[in-house]
Amino acid sequence: MSIGGRHCLSKIFQPITIISKKSNLTRQDVTSKSQRLMLDLGFIQQASPGCFHFLPLGLKSLNKLIKIVDDEMFKICGQKVLFPGLTNDKLWKNSGRLNEPVAELFQVKDRHHQNYILSPTHEEAATDLLSSVSPISYKYFPLRLYQISSKFRDEMKPRFGLMRGREFVMKDMYTFDVDVESAKKTYEEVCESYNRVFDRIGIEYVKVLGSSGTMGGTMSHEYQFKASIGEDRILCCRNCNYSANIELCGEHNCPNCGEGSNINLQTGIEVGHTFFLGDKYSKPLGAVCSSTNCKSEVLQMGSYGLGLSRILAAAVEVLSSETEMKWPDALAPYNVIILPPKKGSKEEPQTKNVAETLYTKLEEVIPSLRGNVLLDDRTSLTIGRRFLDAKRTGYHHIVIINKKTTETPSFYELNDTAMNRQLILSEEELIDYIKQNTVF
Ligand SMILES: [Zn+2]
Structure with a gap:
């Protein structure tokens, strides 16, 4: 899970459940929303009924x-x-x-x-x-x-x-x-x-x-x-x-x-x-x-x-809704996920190490966040695709590093999925917002 001491999404064992003739699960076995979401998003896997x-x-x-x-x-x-x-x-x-x-x-x-x-x-x-x-x-x-x-x-x-x-x-x-x-x-x-x-x-x-x-x-x-x-x-x-x-x-x-x-x-x-x-x-x-x-x-x-x-x-x-998992902050596997730009994009060379630096800073300034920040390092995927995954998994704070981060002064896009709002914030404002809006 960890690369250089950081939690990285590419390394998490999160297999999605495929219901097939081979699997020991049928559609009829899936009887609740939470069961379906936890299986679909790789939180649990059925071993036997x-x-x-x-x-x-x-x-x-x-x-x-x-x-x-x-x-x-x-x-x-x-x-x-x-x-x-x-x-x-x-x-x-x-x-x-x-x-x-x-x-x-x-x-x-x-x-x-x-x-x-x-x-x-x-x-x-x-x-x-x-x-x-x-x-x-x-x-x-x-x-x-x-x-x-x-x-x-x-x-x-x-x-x-x-x-x-x-x-x-x-x-x-x-x-x-x-x-x-x-x-x-x-x-x-x-x-x-x-x-x-x-x-x-x-x-x-x-x-x-x-x-x-x-x-x-x-x-x-x-x-x-x-x-x-x-x-x-x-x-x-x-x-x-x-x-x-x-x-x-x-x-x-x-x-x-x-x-x-x-x-x-x-x-x-x-x-x-x-x-x-x-x-x-x-x-x-x-x-x-x-x-x-x-x-x-x-x-x-x-x-x-x-x-x-x-x-x-x-x-x-x-x-949760039928399509998106939601967690109370206290039980969410991670409270913040950071999405760096796609590999080969215009922003990529100008934002080298920005995600890693922000990761470290968040953990330093908000000690309760230690071990609760995740880096979505699957940069072969678009931001849009990774954003949808993060939203569906119920991460409360989704931080996107994009064009605005490369400008001076620089800004981050923060999506608060609990409040359903998108904000453009400076680094200081971002850290402050996450601190104020997470229940530990
Ligand atoms: Zn009474």
């Missing part, structure tokens, strides 16, 4: 999201760990989650005939870890462990690309507290940190009451991006601000205030979920602490998930 390769641009975006999440988890004393992907199914039997067959679980058997689960979530694994070192002194709590890893679900119909896959990247956190009161405080703190994560991503979201489903526990909230393709239906009461997943309430009246006319129904994509679990897992699996008077107390738990690969696709889904 519901499983995707993250290509360099897709992974760059994912890593930006991971950085935001790590940052916010650190602020609430979250400690990052990594649990094994395989969980012994005995733990799931002990927690009661295997009492009935679960169709979505991937299960495997080892050579000694022991059954394992390719984990979709790690409540049992995390609780068993605590249990294996119990009783733990009360001084260690609150304890907040989280991981970012691949999760597995045997979806009947994988669809919408990264939004409903069979293998996906999730951040999951498990919290342990000595009593219900402190566990509720933890729950509030994690919810506030999730609010900050979504504020930083910059896509409009709602937090609604959610169903605890198979997870159990007594309280649950969902974070939803509003989108027509969303599979969840949300009720929002304009009278009292109550909002919930429709699974929890009727469609006609607000269960909180009884209001019937001021109800707003919409569809959403679930991007985060929080559960207050109490002792549902800690009791059967024996995760306890020793209290001040040396008595053993069962730990109180919470479980919190962010669907990271899904958030990427959902962000693209919400912002």
Whole structure:
């Protein structure tokens, strides 16, 4: 990707997906706008139904999201760990989650005939870890462990690309507290940190009451991006601000205030979920602490998930048009792309190294841009062609070096694709504009 320490487009592995008899993908498999754009523009590639390769641009975006999440988890004393992907199914039997067959679980058997689960979530694994070192002194709590890893679900119909896959990247956190009161405080703190994560991503979201489903526990909230393709239906009461997943309430009246006319129904994509679990897992699996008077107390738990690969696709889904991909600044693989003139053009000899110098200057003056500027060095292509590519890929700031750059005083053409405006700016104005108009 790098030439002389610079990110250069000609070196990026960005294959476009060609749907042919040979490929493992058919047009019917492409069920959403974000999936089509991410495939067409070489962000991801389908490996098998519901499983995707993250290509360099897709992974760059994912890593930006991971950085935001790590940052916010650190602020609430979250400690990052990594649990094994395989969980012994005995733990799931002990927690009661295997009492009935679960169709979505991937299960495997080892050579000694022991059954394992390719984990979709790690409540049992995390609780068993605590249990294996119990009783733990009360001084260690609150304890907040989280991981970012691949999760597995045997979806009947994988669809919408990264939004409903069979293998996906999730951040999951498990919290342990000595009593219900402190566990509720933890729950509030994690919810506030999730609010900050979504504020930083910059896509409009709602937090609604959610169903605890198979997870159990007594309280649950969902974070939803509003989108027509969303599979969840949300009720929002304009009278009292109550909002919930429709699974929890009727469609006609607000269960909180009884209001019937001021109800707003919409569809959403679930991007985060929080559960207050109490002792549902800690009791059967024996995760306890020793209290001040040396008595053993069962730990109180919470479980919190962010669907990271899904958030990427959902962000693209919400912002993009049918033909052009759009990213929130915080997750865009690059924030600025520079287009030097075509090889052999009149401007070429007079603008030698101008693109490289501007690249270096942008990174120097705006340190947050380091690693976020891209040089489209495919100079055998016209500016027009490269401009269309850049626009379609959703780069927020497209800088064009053209005839005006060769004149005195010299100017750059800046295309702000988020605001849909074109500006002619001096170098100083250009740097200032990009600084003012990028959200880091
Ligand atoms: Zn209401």
